[in-house]
Amino acid sequence: MISFNLRRLLNRDNLFVLVITAIIIVLILMPTGFEERFPQSTERVRGLVLEVDNSGVQQFGIVKSGAQGLRVKILDGPFEGLEVNATNPLLGKMELDKFFKVGDIALVILDVKGNAIVAATAFDHYRLNIELILFVLFALFLVLFARWTGAKTLLSFVFTAMMIWKVLLPCFLKNYDPILVSLGVVTILTTVIMTLIGGITKKSLIAFLGAFFGILLTCGLSFIFFPPFQVHGAVRPFSETLLYSGFPYLDLNRLFLAGIFIAASGAVMDMAMDVSASMNEVFQKKPDISVKELIGSGFAVGRAVIGTMTTTLLLAYSGGYTAMLMLFISKGMPMGSVVNINYVAAQILHTIVGSFGLVTVAPFTAIIGGFIYLKWGGDHGQR
Numbered sequence: 001m002i003s004f005n006l007r008r009l010l011n012r013d014n015l016f017v018l019v020i021t022a023i024i025i026v027l028i029l030m031p032t033g034f035e036e037r038f039p040q041s042t043e044r045v046r047g048l049v050l051e052v053d054n055s056g057v058q059q060f061g062i063v064k065s066g067a068q069g070l071r072v073k074i075l076d077g078p079f080e081g082l083e084v085n086a087t088n089p090l091l092g093k094m095e096l097d098k099f100f101k102v103g104d105i106a107l108v109i110l111d112v113k114g115n116a117i118v119a120a121t122a123f124d125h126y127r128l129n130i131e132l133i134l135f136v137l138f139a140l141f142l143v144l145f146a147r148w149t150g151a152k153t154l155l156s157f158v159f160t161a162m163m164i165w166k167v168l169l170p171c172f173l174k175n176y177d178p179i180l181v182s183l184g185v186v187t188i189l190t191t192v193i194m195t196l197i198g199g200i201t202k203k204s205l206i207a208f209l210g211a212f213f214g215i216l217l218t219c220g221l222s223f224i225f226f227p228p229f230q231v232h233g234a235v236r237p238f239s240e241t242l243l244y245s246g247f248p249y250l251d252l253n254r255l256f257l258a259g260i261f262i263a264a265s266g267a268v269m270d271m272a273m274d275v276s277a278s279m280n281e282v283f284q285k286k287p288d289i290s291v292k293e294l295i296g297s298g299f300a301v302g303r304a305v306i307g308t309m310t311t312t313l314l315l316a317y318s319g320g321y322t323a324m325l326m327l328f329i330s331k332g333m334p335m336g337s338v339v340n341i342n343y344v345a346a347q348i349l350h351t352i353v354g355s356f357g358l359v360t361v362a363p364f365t366a367i368i369g370g371f372i373y374l375k376w377g378g379d380h381g382q383r
Contacts, residue, residue, distance in 0.1 A: 050071045077092070272365045275361075
């Protein structure tokens, strides 16, 4: 009985989970290579705001500029318990500025020389605690609702976050080709996510192949339609700032193109797994089904999912640009002029190309699944 349970525990799917867990630990510990750019003579600590001095703040309408003075009690680190004066510089940009009041917890950057604090700057409000609470609640709900599948989903979520932070973005900064790096990272993510959720099965293989071809098509369409749109990669927020921060060699256009299929890859994976899993269910119920009928079933599922998925992409992409669109509408600009503006045109390119790739995933997955399931059979017991 013990050996039987051990074999079940150490089956290939669970071993894959253990391998991915080990890789996540390695990624967490792995440096990005840019840590040394942060001044070594600084300490990042939490600080309780005891007093505020707004005499140095100048207000022009709704915009504040100047500097806010703070009296802060340090809550952790080598200077815990010490009270220091800190400054909160205001740039006159509401999206970047923060304003403190008594009782707030701030993330404070201390400039240290020897054992003394030279200067203190209130970097921003301290949010790590509430972010951690939110993530823990999300993780608990996911695991309680979906159990083992939820745990694997959570693992894929963390793996994706670590791959983006520790591999994708550092490679961009090191001037590796954004397109090749993005394709490589997305391929790895697709493989891991499909296998974690679907197991080492034909269902996962079919979903991976369908998603992979959809992502390749999205990448190809990006190259084809980007030049006629005549937009520049600098339309992305902070892109130009990145060039001025010591990375003038970055190709913002290729970063923009990479962002198109990276953003669409999640929905592409979802579509591919939906079609593959549905076809597997059909094959289990009717193993004598013909290739044509099975592919037709995959097409039918794909048509149903596409209707909501493309709209989901539109809402997801446009949600971050509502204020910009509201500004244009408030000026009475006709729609023909609005869609011709580079910011809007870039978003249209992003949305339609991503949606086009999503639409093609269903037939790719259905055709691949039809031949694989009929030739090698379905995944018994895999739901």
